[in-house]
Amino acid sequence: MKLVEKLVNELRAVIGPLSGQSLIFCNGVCLRRYLRARNWSTDKSKKMLEETLKWRATYKPEEICWHEVDVEGETGKVYRANFHDHDGRTILVLRPGKQIVKYFLDPKTCQKVKFVYPKNEESTSLMHKNFDLEVLPEEFGGKSKVQYNHEEFSKLMRKDDIKTAVV
DSSP states (O other): OHHHHHHHHHHHHHHOOOOHHHHHHSOHHHHHHHHHHTTTOHHHHHHHHHHHHHHHHHHOGGGOOHHHHHHHHTTSSEEEEEEEOTTOOEEEEEOGGGSOOOSSOOHHHHHHOOOOOTTOHHHHHHHHHHSOTTTSBGGGTSSBOOOOOHHHHHHHHHHHHHHHHHO
């Protein structure tokens, strides 16, 4: 664990001083994710993180409000789950069957996606390890029967917009 913290501190030092949203985004957990994604190489992690920070500065994802994207959720193709994984992280549920999708993913995106198949032992093990099966929707191997309600979800997202605006 001490080595990981040392690498996090090294990465923090090489990316230099940050401010605003970049400072909030680049917390210790975030830096560990980038290090792990780049096999603990601070140089490769720095490069990847710099690209992310450029993208975030351009597109400002933290400023996106629900009313700007709610049309994307009308069919229930994407929504934030009402539960978290065992590490407390927010879960975004994507149901591609509710939209027209490309049959092939580009290689870069394909490396980032974890496909889950209900009849695959490895997939089942992954889901059991990371989620409480009582709240996990049936389509992901859980026991919960989730019904998407766009109006209710919109209320939750508008509340999130208000919380985010305060920060």
